[in-house]
Amino acid sequence: MKRWKRLAVGAAALAVATSGCGMGGSSGSGGDQGGDKTLTVWLMDGSAPKGFTDELHKEFEGQHPGVKVKYEVQLWKGIQDKLVTALASNNPPDVIELGNTQTARFSAENTLTDLTGSAKDLAGDQWLSGLKESATWDGKQYAMPFYAANRTVIYRKDLFEKAGVTKTPTSREEWLDAIRKVKAANAGDPEFEALYLPGQSWYVWLSFLWDEGGEVTRQDGKNFKAAVDSPEAKAAVEYYKQLVDTAGTKAAKDQDEATPQQYEVFAKGKTAMMVALPWEHANAVKANPQLKEVTAAFPIPSKEAGRTAPVFLGGSNVAIPAGSKRQDLAKDYLKLLSSVKYQNKIAKDGGAVPGTSKDVSALASDPVAGPMALAAQHGRVTPTTPKWGPVEAGQNPLKDMLTAALTGQKTPADAVRDANAKIGQALGG
Structure with a gap:
């Protein structure tokens, strides 16, 4: 542990x-x-x-x-x-x-x-x-x-079986389909969530960005320049929003997976999936030992069937x-x-x-x-430059980008453009 x-x-x-x-x-x-x-x-x-x-x-x-x-x-x-x-x-x-x-x-x-x-x-x-x-x-x-x-997708095997999901998803579309089926099978429980996904889980979003072929930054010699203002980043935001909307997750759109700790939510037994690290699964099992025998994981799927998405x-x-x-x-x-x-x-x-x-x-x-x-x-990994740390630790532009797009404050295109400008400023132009 x-x-x-x-x-x-x-x-x-x-x-x-x-x-x-x-x-x-x-x-x-x-x-x-x-x-x-x-x-x-x-x-x-x-x-x-x-x-x-x-x-x-x-x-x-x-x-x-x-x-x-x-x-x-x-x-x-x-x-x-x-x-x-x-x-x-x-x-x-x-x-x-x-x-x-x-x-x-x-x-x-x-x-x-x-x-x-x-x-x-x-x-x-x-x-x-x-x-x-x-x-x-x-x-x-x-x-x-x-x-x-x-991170992998931690899931409840028993809830998948109940919903008639016979295999773990191997593409983004199959993942969405599994979410719909599990959600429908538990429609009578107002506390149930097919997927718990906080709005600011930007490490999860990175998988979609990289899967699209996009980058957070691009290296120019020893310097790094922001690269979030791209069609690939926009597509990644759109898919993230599709996951949130399809699941109907109750997770806050302006918080990350640590507020509250998502394993605490999963441990309550009302959640079928979360995108998490092994320690989060271990803590969920510690809080609710019954989960040990009914949980497993599958890699975050790629948009291309049969492949796994890149992960941080x-x-x-x-x-x-x-x-x-x-x-x-x-x-x-x-x-x-x-x-x-x-x-x-x-x-x-x-x-x-x-x-x-x-x-x-x-x-x-x-x-x-x-x-x-x-x-x-x-x-x-995230950009290998000493200047990247403050980007994450401060008012993280990628978190703000996701919240703005999920709440409708900005279109995905505007959200990635504004995040790109802030990252570029933090990296030095």
Whole structure:
């Protein structure tokens, strides 16, 4: 459960500085201790089960006699400021975990080691393309993917069966048809919702945008320019509106999936579907254990039958601070972490999509994680620029765009045009 709570923070939310200070131990690598070399590793709270790290560190120390791993678990709250301080010091940790949208900032500030020449040793040919993109800056690799999670459609198998929906949707039209059937089968219950979809679930909208062939931004050298004012973005807004209208969802049109937490709504048992992360499903089951046996997932469908829509990959990368005095040891640590053995353990023990292995067979039999892993093969990330964080964290233009279109305040065309202008301004013109 901790892993999914950690992912709930959302890698994108980590792109902006937060107040406070992380609490995970001292910030230095400590140098030699008692004549032994010490490798300081910072991983985030909930990222790796204790059994995983115990085995990893025992094997690493066995491969490097005289070396001790000083493992420190950090809290997400305040980690941005703590990393800024640590990476600017003369004694930073040797290996750090980063949210995948934090990586661009620290790469651009030259505080991370260039791993381009080491990518082959770190299973670079097996990296998921979306995660590789998040670890890339100015054509170079500054981090290694760790793991990820993405949204799927969590659904009630029993309610699908009751409505005569015999297979999970494999296209947008089939999804709409399933919504209509499930809605009709429960028409006598005024509290029932075929699909719970808040108006500002913009990560869900990204799937439709990318499925249409559109982009949020387009890169021009090292600069990024807004690209939301497009026919593809307009079509994505129109389909989002069609989903909301067809479902007749009671979710607020001016809030996202966290207000209220959508898993709390799903746990009440009056909802057939929600587009959610695995941790949200886990929390719904925790609140209502009866859901465990009747829920499963399917990938967000594409407009092209038989395909899955691209999805936003939230997750983490691992990197080596440029100031680390244990560069070779740190690279050996990443090499072991990226091995098939430990990537399989990430999937098996934690239920997450492994970052440096396209083999997701360990998740195949899981009714929720299996579809997630399938969809992750077409995963994407938000623009890899330090300027993107404030776009999300402030008065997010994409949220405002969706609310305006859903409430009729603006046409979809006007909504995407205005969002494009605001994003362009935030990115610098």
